[in-house]
Amino acid sequence: MEFDLIARHFARATPGAVLGVGDDCALLAPTPGMQLAVSSDMLLEGRHFSPQDSPAGIGHKSLAVNLSDLAAMGATPRWAMLAIALPEENDAWLTAFARGFFRMADQHGIELVGGDTTRGALTISITVIGEVPPGEALRRDGARSGDDVWVSGVIGSAAMALAYRQGRLFMEQIDAARVLPALYLPTPRVALGIALRGVASSAIDISDGLLGDLGHILQRSQLGAVLEFAALPMLPAVRAYLHEKVARDCVLAGGDDYELCFTAPPGKYDAVRTAADNAGVAVTRIGSISAEPGLVVVGPDGQPTISCSASWASVDSTPPIAVVSVPVRKPLRCPTARMSAAAGSAPTAMPNTKAVGGAVASDLSAPSRL
Numbered sequence: 001m002e003f004d005l006i007a008r009h010f011a012r013a014t015p016g017a018v019l020g021v022g023d024d025c026a027l028l029a030p031t032p033g034m035q036l037a038v039s040s041d042m043l044l045e046g047r048h049f050s051p052q053d054s055p056a057g058i059g060h061k062s063l064a065v066n067l068s069d070l071a072a073m074g075a076t077p078r079w080a081m082l083a084i085a086l087p088e089e090n091d092a093w094l095t096a097f098a099r100g101f102f103r104m105a106d107q108h109g110i111e112l113v114g115g116d117t118t119r120g121a122l123t124i125s126i127t128v129i130g131e132v133p134p135g136e137a138l139r140r141d142g143a144r145s146g147d148d149v150w151v152s153g154v155i156g157s158a159a160m161a162l163a164y165r166q167g168r169l170f171m172e173q174i175d176a177a178r179v180l181p182a183l184y185l186p187t188p189r190v191a192l193g194i195a196l197r198g199v200a201s202s203a204i205d206i207s208d209g210l211l212g213d214l215g216h217i218l219q220r221s222q223l224g225a226v227l228e229f230a231a232l233p234m235l236p237a238v239r240a241y242l243h244e245k246v247a248r249d250c251v252l253a254g255g256d257d258y259e260l261c262f263t264a265p266p267g268k269y270d271a272v273r274t275a276a277d278n279a280g281v282a283v284t285r286i287g288s289i290s291a292e293p294g295l296v297v298v299g300p301d302g303q304p305t306i307s308c309s310a311s312w313a314s315v316d317s318t319p320p321i322a323v324v325s326v327p328v329r330k331p332l333r334c335p336t337a338r339m340s341a342a343a344g345s346a347p348t349a350m351p352n353t354k355a356v357g358g359a360v361a362s363d364l365s366a367p368s369r370l
Contacts, residue, residue, distance in 0.1 A: 008091070008094075009094045009095065009097075009098040010082065010098060010112060010115070012102070012111075012112065014026075014079075014111040014112070014113055015111075016078060016079070016109075016111050017029075017079060017111055017113045019113075020111065020112070020113040020114065021112065021113060021114055021115075025114070026079070026081075026113035026114040028078075028079060028113065028129070030078075030131060031131055033133070033134070034131040034132065034133060034134075035131070035132050035133070035134050035137065036129055036130070036131060037070055037073045037075035037129070037130040037131065037132050037137065038127065038128070038129050038130075039066060039069035039070065039073075039127070039128055040066070040125065040126065040127040040128075041062075041065050041066050041069070041125070041126060042123065042124065042125040042126075043058070043061070043062050043065070043123070043124045043125075044121070044122075044123055045121065045122035045123070049061070050165075051122075053184065054096070054100075054184070055093045055094075055096035055097040055100070056096040056097065056099050056100035056103075057100060057184045057185060058097055058100065058124070059096070059097040059098060059099065059100030059101035059102075059103075059104070060100035060101065060103065060104050060184075060185055061100075061184065061185065061186060062101065062124045062126055063080065063101050063104045063105060063110075063126060063128075064104055064185075064186045064187070064188050064258065065186065065188075065207065065258060066080070066126045066127070066128040067104070067108055067110070067128060067188035067190055068186070068188040068189070068205040068207065068258040069128065069205060070128055070130040070188075070190060070193070071188050071189045071190045071192065071193035071194075071205060071260060072138060072193060072203050072204050072205040072260060073130070073132060073137045073138050073139070073193065073203070074132055074136060074137055074138040074193045074194055074196060074197045074200075074203070075130030075131060075132040075137065075193070075194075076109075076130050076131050076132070076190075076194060077108045077109060077110035077128060077130045077190060078109075078110060078111070078129050078130055078131055079110065079111050079112075079113045079128070079129045080105065080110050080111065080112050080113070080126060080127065080128050080129070081112075081113065081114050081115045081126065081127040081128075081129075082101070082112055082114075082115035082116075082124070082125075082126050083115045083116040083117070083118075083124075083125040083126075084115070084116075084117055084118075084123070084124050084125070085117075085118050085119065085120035085121060085122065085123040085124075086117070086118075086119060086120070086122060087119070087120065087121060087122060088119070108188070108190050110128065132197075133197070136197040136198060138193060138196060138197070138200050138202065138203035138262065139202060139203075139220075140202055140203075140204055140216055140217045140220040140221070141202065141217075141220040141221050142200075142201040142202040142221065142263075143201055143202040143217050143218070143221035143223055143263040143289050144201055144221075144223075144263075144265065144289065145223055145289055145290060145291040146265070146266065146288065146289060147201055147202075147263040147264060147265055147266070147288065147289040148263065148264055148265070148266055148269065148272075148285050148287075148288055148289075149214065149225055149227065149261070149262075149263055149285070149286050149287040149288060149289060150200075150260075150261070150262050150263070150264060150272060150283050150284065150285055150286065151206070151210070151232070151233060151259055151260070151261050151262075151283065151284055151286050152189050152192055152259045152260045152261075152262075152276070152281050152282065152283050152284075153187070153189070153233065153257075153259040153281060153282060154233045154234050154235050154238070154259070155206060155210055155232060155233065155234060155251055155254075155257045155259055156232075156234045156235075156238045156247070156250045156251035156252075156254055156257070157178075157179040157182035157183075157234070157235055157237075157238055157257070158179070158182040158183040158186065158254065158255070158256035158257055158258075159209075159249075159250035159251075159253075159254020159255055159256060159257075160179045160237075160238050160241070160247060160250045160254070161176070161179040161180045161182060161183035161184075162183055162254070162256065163246055163247075163250055163254075164176050164179070164180075165183075168246055169241065169244060169246045169247060169250075171237075171241065174237075175237040175240065175241075176237075178235060178237040179235065179237055179238065182256075182257070183256060186256065186257075186258040187258065188205075188258060189205075189258075189259060189260045189279070189281055191278075191279040191280065191281070192260055192275065192276060192279040192281045192283075193260060194279075195275035195276070195278050195279045196260075196262060196264075196272070196275050199264055199268050199271045199272055199275050200262040200263060200264045200268075200272070201262075201263045201264055201265065202217050202220075202221060202262060202263045203217075203260055203261070203262035203263075204216055204217055204260070204261050204262070205258055205259070205260055205261075206255070206257040206258065206259045206260070206261050207255060207256065207257070207258060208253075208255045209252065209253035209254055209255045209257075210227075210232075210251070210252055210253065210257070210261060211252050211253050211295060211297075212253055212255075213261055214227075214261050214295065215295060217261070217263065218289075218293070218295060221289075222293070223289050223290065223291060223293065224289070224290040224291070224292045224293045224294040224295060224296075225287055225288065225289050225290060225295050225296070226287050226288055226290055226295075226296045226297075226298060227286050227287035227295070227296070227297045227298065228286060228287055228297075228298055229297050229298065229299050230299070231284060231285065231286045231287070232251060232252075232284075232286055233282070233284040233286075234251055238250070238251065252297065263289055269285075
């Protein structure tokens with residue numbers, strides 16, 4: 001039965017591979033002279049997505065978050081492996097999941113060449129393989145004192161959407177509609193990552209929040225940074241709620257943005273702009289790298305009133321974070337119709353796609369390779 005499932009939903013032509021789905025192993029022939037970039041991410045029902053979420057959206061997001069890792073390294077996507085545990089065979093769910101998965105795959109030229117299926121709690125694990133020229137990968141340890149700090153797109157939208165879904169933040173329905181797509185259909189910045197080869201000195205994708213992920217660059221580079229809150233790019237639907245502490249937390253540390261945070265020397269300013277234009281992605285300079293360890297966020301008035309919440313700091317050994325006060329006036333308009341998510345329709349925890357806790361259900365049936 002599992003082999004029929006694979007044939008129906010996941011077997012496709014793979015002209016970029018020597019041998020794809022259907023054998024014990026895939027056979028791959030990397031482009032001569034290229035290095036391979038390999039990354040894996042796991043998504044669990046109830047932690048990274050809700051049982052009520054669209055299966056096509058889950059298929060999209062499960063591959064997108066992995067492609068975001070390749071983007072952060074400046075790698076060109078080539079191949080993917082998919083392992084999925086299902087509580088029961090559900091042909092309609094798999095049809096929609098595969099549709100979302102392959103739509104994202106086709107957008108970025110990545111081929112599914114194998115994987116595994118089994119019975120268990122709904123779990124999706126994907127491994128992606130990309131290529132990058134030797135010495136051109138964007139790494140976390142390349143930042144230098146004086147570098148500019150940049151971010152692509154806008155941040156905070158996905159975390160705001162989740163806060164709305166969980167009832168932790170009340171938003172006008174029209175504003176919620178503007179942020180929800182960021183949570184369910186993230187856009188990996190693959191073209192930008194490739195365009196930043198030879199331009200950016202370091203990079204990371206924002207999966208766990210701006211402060212935490214930038215903190216990883218600072219830790220690996222043994223440096224600090226000063227950010228300007230007023231410079232952070234966000235949708236008007238996000239900015240309208242900055243008088244709420246939870247909204248400010250979402251912008252600084254909410255996670256699930258899947259934008260790129262990167263550094264580049266000031267002399268590469270025009271090159272950064274050109275790379276962004278070529279990739280069709282907006283980028284914003286949000287601060288600079290400093291020689292002194294630590295991460296400081298400066299408010300528009302520059303007044304040093306500390307207002308750091310513990311959730312803004314990444315776990316483990318991220319450099320200490322001092323958040324300078326960010327005075328935000330309440331908007332002149334007063335929300336009139338505020339909506340919260342329906343009970344039971346949201347994941348139970350803030351997104352953290354890099355660290356998965358809890359026990360994983362054991363296999364209930366013999367595995368079947370893709």
